[in-house]
Amino acid sequence: MNRLHLLLVTGFLTACAISLFYYKAFILRFPILPDEESQAWIVEAHISFNARGRSVMAELFIPKNYDQFLIMDESFISRGYGLSTHTENLNRKALWSIRKAYGRQGLYYRAIVHRNPVEPQKRRLKRPKLPESGLSGVKLEAAREIISRAREKSANTESFVRRIIEYLNERPASDNVKLLLGKRPDQLKKAKTAASLVIEAGIPARVAHGVFLVPLTEDAPLVHRLEVFDNGKWLSFDPGSGETTVPENFLRWWQGPYALLSTQGVYSARVNVGIQRYQEEAELSAVEEARLKNPNLIKFSLLSLPLETQSVYRILLMVPIGALIVVILRNIIGLKTFGTFMPVLIALAFRETELIWGIVFFTVIIGVGLLVRSYLEHLKLLLVPRIAAILTVVVLLMMLVSIITHLMDIERGLSVALFPMVIMSMTIERMSTVWDELGAWEALKHGAGSLFVAAIVYSVIKLETLQYIVFMFPETLLVVLALALLLGRYSGYRLLELGRFRALTRG
Amino acid sequence: MFGFLTGLKKQGILGINNRNANYVLRYNQRKYYPRVDDKLITKELATKAGIAVPELYGVIKAVGQIKFIENLIKDLNSFVVKPAKGSGGEGVLVLERTKKGTLRKPGGKVIDISDLQYHISRILSGVFSLGGHPDMALLEYRVNFDPLFENVSFLGVPDIRIVVFRGVPVMSMVRLPTSTSDGKANLHQGAIGAGIDIRTGKTLGAVWRNQIVEEHPDTGNDIVDLKIPHWQDLLLLAARCYELTGLGYQGVDIVIDRDLGPLILEVNARPGLNIQIANGTGLLPRLEKVESAFMNDVPTPDKRVEFALEHL
Numbered sequence: 001m002n003r004l005h006l007l008l009v010t011g012f013l014t015a016c017a018i019s020l021f022y023y024k025a026f027i028l029r030f031p032i033l034p035d036e037e038s039q040a041w042i043v044e045a046h047i048s049f050n051a052r053g054r055s056v057m058a059e060l061f062i063p064k065n066y067d068q069f070l071i072m073d074e075s076f077i078s079r080g081y082g083l084s085t086h087t088e089n090l091n092r093k094a095l096w097s098i099r100k101a102y103g104r105q106g107l108y109y110r111a112i113v114h115r116n117p118v119e120p121q122k123r124r125l126k127r128p129k130l131p132e133s134g135l136s137g138v139k140l141e142a143a144r145e146i147i148s149r150a151r152e153k154s155a156n157t158e159s160f161v162r163r164i165i166e167y168l169n170e171r172p173a174s175d176n177v178k179l180l181l182g183k184r185p186d187q188l189k190k191a192k193t194a195a196s197l198v199i200e201a202g203i204p205a206r207v208a209h210g211v212f213l214v215p216l217t218e219d220a221p222l223v224h225r226l227e228v229f230d231n232g233k234w235l236s237f238d239p240g241s242g243e244t245t246v247p248e249n250f251l252r253w254w255q256g257p258y259a260l261l262s263t264q265g266v267y268s269a270r271v272n273v274g275i276q277r278y279q280e281e282a283e284l285s286a287v288e289e290a291r292l293k294n295p296n297l298i299k300f301s302l303l304s305l306p307l308e309t310q311s312v313y314r315i316l317l318m319v320p321i322g323a324l325i326v327v328i329l330r331n332i333i334g335l336k337t338f339g340t341f342m343p344v345l346i347a348l349a350f351r352e353t354e355l356i357w358g359i360v361f362f363t364v365i366i367g368v369g370l371l372v373r374s375y376l377e378h379l380k381l382l383l384v385p386r387i388a389a390i391l392t393v394v395v396l397l398m399m400l401v402s403i404i405t406h407l408m409d410i411e412r413g414l415s416v417a418l419f420p421m422v423i424m425s426m427t428i429e430r431m432s433t434v435w436d437e438l439g440a441w442e443a444l445k446h447g448a449g450s451l452f453v454a455a456i457v458y459s460v461i462k463l464e465t466l467q468y469i470v471f472m473f474p475e476t477l478l479v480v481l482a483l484a485l486l487l488g489r490y491s492g493y494r495l496l497e498l499g500r501f502r503a504l505t506r507g
Numbered sequence: 508m509f510g511f512l513t514g515l516k517k518q519g520i521l522g523i524n525n526r527n528a529n530y531v532l533r534y535n536q537r538k539y540y541p542r543v544d545d546k547l548i549t550k551e552l553a554t555k556a557g558i559a560v561p562e563l564y565g566v567i568k569a570v571g572q573i574k575f576i577e578n579l580i581k582d583l584n585s586f587v588v589k590p591a592k593g594s595g596g597e598g599v600l601v602l603e604r605t606k607k608g609t610l611r612k613p614g615g616k617v618i619d620i621s622d623l624q625y626h627i628s629r630i631l632s633g634v635f636s637l638g639g640h641p642d643m644a645l646l647e648y649r650v651n652f653d654p655l656f657e658n659v660s661f662l663g664v665p666d667i668r669i670v671v672f673r674g675v676p677v678m679s680m681v682r683l684p685t686s687t688s689d690g691k692a693n694l695h696q697g698a699i700g701a702g703i704d705i706r707t708g709k710t711l712g713a714v715w716r717n718q719i720v721e722e723h724p725d726t727g728n729d730i731v732d733l734k735i736p737h738w739q740d741l742l743l744l745a746a747r748c749y750e751l752t753g754l755g756y757q758g759v760d761i762v763i764d765r766d767l768g769p770l771i772l773e774v775n776a777r778p779g780l781n782i783q784i785a786n787g788t789g790l791l792p793r794l795e796k797v798e799s800a801f802m803n804d805v806p807t808p809d810k811r812v813e814f815a816l817e818h819l
Binding site: 334503 | 514522523530582628633634696
């Protein structure tokens with residue numbers, strides 16, 4: 001009776017999940033897998049610097065619309081700063097300024113970049129004024145020599161520029177090239193030098209800077225290209241290979257011999273560009289279609305929520321899956337952990353810190369917490385005040401970790417603030433009790449078990465495809481529920497019991 | 508690996524999932540848990556039913572009472588402090604008075620009154636209780652164990668665990684403290700468990716830290732083939748605990764006092780599974796026998812002991 005009941009309930013839940021999934025995936029045609037071909041990206045520039053308590057100015061180039069990409073939904077995050085944007089020498093610039101600022105400051109520029117769906121129009125550009133080459137003295141002599149060699153071996157502007165780039169990349173470099181490029185030239189230096197050479201030859205040229213739009217990166221490297229004016233249009237060259245086709249995912253950001261960021265009144269300024277594929281677009285189009293077919297389904301789905309709330313649910317929906325993993329690891333494998341679902345919370349914190357740093361921070365905080373706890377043991381405090389004391393120490397420790405790692409420029413350290421501190425304090429308390437009662441070995445075993453389970457949960461809930469599927473098809477959680485119910489009646493052996501009762505099966 | 512699994516099954520080993528799902532959850536009603544989780548209630552019920560328990564000297568219920576502890580213990584030569592809602596033997600402190608009048612643990616470690624007070628305050632704040640709930644500290648008679656066990660236990664009091672299923676004593680072991688267990692009789696704290704033949708009351712093989720042993724690691728004496736005194740009384744005592752607690756699946760812990768005979772120490776609603784290792788056999792076949800013998804109603808304690816002696 002009992003068993004039949006359970007089977008009926010789980011069967012019903014699974015049937016519901018499968019039919020909903022089927023309807024959404026095959027009739028409404030929701031994309032089943034995340035759209036790898038989405039043609040939109042979130043581009044974010046994060047500026048950080050230390051202010052000296054004087055007036056501060058920070059100027060950042062920002063991308064603008066052009067043939068390949070359109071900039072949409074720009075936002076600037078800058079607490080207390082005045083902000084203006086303007087166009088200068090064909091570049092767009094954002095200027096942040098403030099009368100007085102102290103300490104480490106952070107400014108953000110964020111935009112959603114779409115591929116321009118419109119075919120670019122072919123129109124002839126007017127030949128621009130020839131800029132200064134900036135070469136003089138010996139360098140000018142060296143440049144002229146390279147130019148005349150390149151001229152001899154080329155038929156038109158394009159082949160001339162290719163030749164120049166070839167010379168600059170020659171190994172071993174000629175003396176002239178060494179003189180112009182200096183030691184260990186990077187891509188930027190090569191692009192700039194090539195531009196000077198082309199200008200010196202009487203052809204307008206410039207350096208363009210940008211990034212490659214990849215699915216996900218925290219720190220996108222800047223890419224530099226040489227642009228040369230030829231016959232009414234600009235040709236773009238890779239300063240390393242001389243390749244003239246622009247990679248499809250190259251976002252042109254700004255041009256000219258300038259750095260991305262310029263500042264006044266600050267020190268150790270840096271800028272870093274993060275890129276992330278923007279998923280919602282592909283989803284939204286499917287949703288728009290679905291809305292026409294079945295308005296109620298969408299009205300009652302997560303997709304009708306504001307974007308920020310949606311991103312919260314993207315994480316929340318993974319929690320039951322994490323819990324299911326804990327069930328499997330505890331009840332089927334037989335691992336021991338502190339607290340039933342503490343590992344899930346730790347795993348959620350790992351999302352921000354990433355695994356290795358997460359484990360390091362967790363171990364450091366728990367370790368120091370245990371030391372403090374063993375000192376408190378001598379003071380003979382009552383339970384609740386003692387946990388409050390440990391909690392305070394944990395918060396102070398988290399703060400210290402954040403500050404120290406920040407000083408060491410390890411950005412991950414900041415996210416230690418997301419560790420569940422109450423749970424950590426309870427873990428310290430539990431661990432020290434287990435330590436006292438059952439010995440260090442048992443305590444470490446539980447601790448390592450918790451970390452191990454957290455790491456496994458983390459690596460599962462981090463799977464983007466899984467996140468996407470659970471978010472687009474929350475009915476998958478009905479299957480999770482059914483599995484949890486079934487596992488609740490699992491009365492077979494745990495894997496680790498095999499070892500425990502080994503003495504009995506040996507004979 | 509899966510051959511291993513069938514090996515366990517063949518031996519009739521009860522796994523933890525099986526115990527919880529099919530025995531604890533099925534036969535132990537939640538409402539009866541306080542009867543065993545709170546040792547004060549167990550004691551009161553047992554006294555009412557005429558079942559012998561260690562004498563209660565006092566209960567400390569509030570932090571304010573801790574300072575009067577000295578008064579409470581001044582006439583006692585030895586006593587035990589334990590949490591009323593403790594589990595797994597945690598928080599149990601056995602103390603005796605030295606000739607000088609100071610207190611010491613069985614291992615010889617001297618303890619002053621403030622250590623005792625701190626220990627009690629830890630008990631009250633719930634460090635040892637299930638779920639960390641506030642607790643009470645019990646002060647009770649310290650058992651003087653039967654001389655039989657003198658050679659095979661170290662420092663503490665050996666106790667006898669009998670698993671009682673639907674009122675039938677199904678499996679039993681004696682737990683012998685060792686130096687590693689700090690005088691405590693719990694297997695996971697390092698005590699030895701020696702299985703007892705239900706019919707004869709004689710010890711079978713023994714297990715220590717998941718290994719099979721035949722001698723006590725501290726005293727070097729043989730543990731096998733000891734005859735437990737008053738065996739039938741012990742079985743009856745354990746069987747009567749079914750009426751006492753109402754729990755269908757329970758572990759009854761009994762000590763044999765030199766002067767007072769068998770005393771019920773505590774009852775456990777989720778008895779551990781190591782008893783199977785100590786007995787070298789699984790619980791499942793015996794549980795199934797009981798299940799099929801008493802489908803609905805359970806006979807009297809005498810009949811149940813008789814059943815155990817005949818069929819298990």
